[in-house]
Amino acid sequence: MTILYEQWQQQADQLVALLGEGTHVVGTADELVERVNNDRDDYLVVLGPSTPLAEAVGFAQQCRLRRPALGVVLLRQFLDVNVMSEALRAGVREVVDSGDPAAVLAACARSQDLSRQLASKPRTNGHALPASGAPLIGSSREGQVISVFSAKGGVGKTTIAINLALTLAENGRRKVCLMDLDLSFGDVAILTQLTPERTIADAIPVADRIDETGFRTLLTPYRAGVDVLLAPVQPQQAEEIGRELIGELIQMAREEFDYVVIDTASVFTEHILAALDATHHYVLVTTPEIPALKNTRVALDMFDLLDYRREARTVVLNRSDAKVGLTHGDVEKVIRMPIAGHIPSSRDVPVSANVGVPLAVSHPNHPVPTALREFAAKRFEDGSAKPKRGLFSKGAR
Ligand SMILES: Nc1ncnc2c1ncn2[C@@H]1O[C@H](COP(=O)(O)OP(=O)(O)O)[C@@H](O)[C@H]1O
Ligand SMILES: [Mg+2]
Numbered sequence: 243m244t245i246l247y248e249q250w251q252q253q254a255d256q257l258v259a260l261l262g263e264g265t266h267v268v269g270t271a272d273e274l275v276e277r278v279n280n281d282r283d284d285y286l287v288v289l290g291p292s293t294p295l296a297e298a299v300g301f302a303q304q305c306r307l308r309r310p311a312l313g314v315v316l317l318r319q320f321l322d323v324n325v326m327s328e329a330l331r332a333g334v335r336e337v338v339d340s341g342d343p344a345a346v347l348a349a350c351a352r353s354q355d356l357s358r359q360l361a362s363k364p365r366t367n368g369h370a371l372p373a374s375g376a377p378l379i380g381s382s383r384e385g386q387v388i389s390v391f392s393a394k395g396g397v398g399k400t401t402i403a404i405n406l407a408l409t410l411a412e413n414g415r416r417k418v419c420l421m422d423l424d425l426s427f428g429d430v431a432i433l434t435q436l437t438p439e440r441t442i443a444d445a446i447p448v449a450d451r452i453d454e455t456g457f458r459t460l461l462t463p464y465r466a467g468v469d470v471l472l473a474p475v476q477p478q479q480a481e482e483i484g485r486e487l488i489g490e491l492i493q494m495a496r497e498e499f500d501y502v503v504i505d506t507a508s509v510f511t512e513h514i515l516a517a518l519d520a521t522h523h524y525v526l527v528t529t530p531e532i533p534a535l536k537n538t539r540v541a542l543d544m545f546d547l548l549d550y551r552r553e554a555r556t557v558v559l560n561r562s563d564a565k566v567g568l569t570h571g572d573v574e575k576v577i578r579m580p581i582a583g584h585i586p587s588s589r590d591v592p593v594s595a596n597v598g599v600p601l602a603v604s605h606p607n608h609p610v611p612t613a614l615r616e617f618a619a620k621r622f623e624d625g626s627a628k629p630k631r632g633l634f635s636k637g638a639r
Contacts, residue, residue, distance in 0.1 A: 244266070402558065417499040420504075
């Protein structure tokens with residue numbers, strides 16, 4: 243059930259009409275706390291627009307620690323970056339304009355979805371299970387797994403994953419496996435003009451007995467040092483791919499490659515969680531727009547709940563030079579993290595997408611691949627990944 247905290251009767255009535263009859267209204271902070279403590283099945287608390295910010299912040303901080311599966315959505319009559327940043331920092335999942343009913347309903351639905359996922363995850367001592375054996379950066383002799391993730395689609399994940407993979411490969415000096423785990427709507431094949439003759443879907447019938455040779459046959463060679471595991475051609479095949487298979491494929495890739503770069507989808511599905519669990523470096527892509535930033539903050543909170551190491555996360559600001567009224571300081575304030583990489587906006591990116599040749603291939607010195615190279619040099623090239631030899635390291639193909 244949803245709990246609505248709103249002191250003004252008229253406002254409360256309007257919101258109940260929007261949120262549904264099952265909504266339980268409380269008018270004081272004490273009642274709210276009592277209700278939350280007494281009913282462990284509640285997953286959503288909507289704080290109405292008259293809630294004082296200090297109360298909302300205090301409440302969200304308590305919930306974050308004691309009831310992580312409970313979502314708090316804050317409604318405001320006016321959205322303002324400072325309020326938003328303070329609220330999100332405290333653990334509020336979304337701050338929404340109370341005058342926009344569609345946005346309120348969508349935020350509530352997203353929060354309930356997330357709560358259901360969190361509530362159904364197996365836990366030990368109240369925490370999410372730790373990442374499946376992902377070692378500390380640099381402590382492994384196997385390849386490093388880099389997942390490019392965002393909580394919002396269309397921010398540039400695929401563009402960054404492809405160009406990053408090419409950059410890391412340095413024309414065959416290193417071996418990189420690029421995995422398209424946007425299983426339903428993968429774009430890697432089309433952006434690289436690769437024919438999906440073999441895809442991850444070919445692993446489904448042999449999921450429990452896949453070996454090194456079988457794994458290699460799934461890959462499509464791309465450029466020097468880069469091999470690609472493509473997404474299924476039929477979106478519905480995604481459903482047949484299990485969480486264990488994803489973990490297994492990543493492990494096999496680690497044994498063969500210096501880096502495994504994973505392009506993801508903007509959802510916390512079992513597949514994506516399996517990939518994130520096996521990840522050493524989380525590259526969170528965002529853009530300088532409030533919805534993207536807000537979702538980045540929500541994703542970072544989710545990462546906290548999932549116990550993904552903070553030192554393994556970096557935020558990359560794509561289209562960072564867009565003149566949209568937010569400074570880099572504003573961005574960092576909302577996401578509460580420093581920006582580790584700035585990728586400029588350029589019309590050459592969609593142009594390169596339309597011809598199916600990434601900029602890192604056609605124009606390696608273009609500002610976009612250059613920015614990614616600088617980011618990668620700072621972040622990943624710590625000497626931990628030794629160049630691998632073998633079938634896939636023969637240089638240009
Ligand atoms: N730095 C950039 N400058 C201009 N356009 C960009 C940039 N990065 C991405 N795009 C464009 O934005 C759209 C979404 O990018 P994409 O990489 O597919 O995002 P995602 O994988 O997160 O959905 C594409 O049309 C792409 O060409
Ligand atoms: Mg994509």
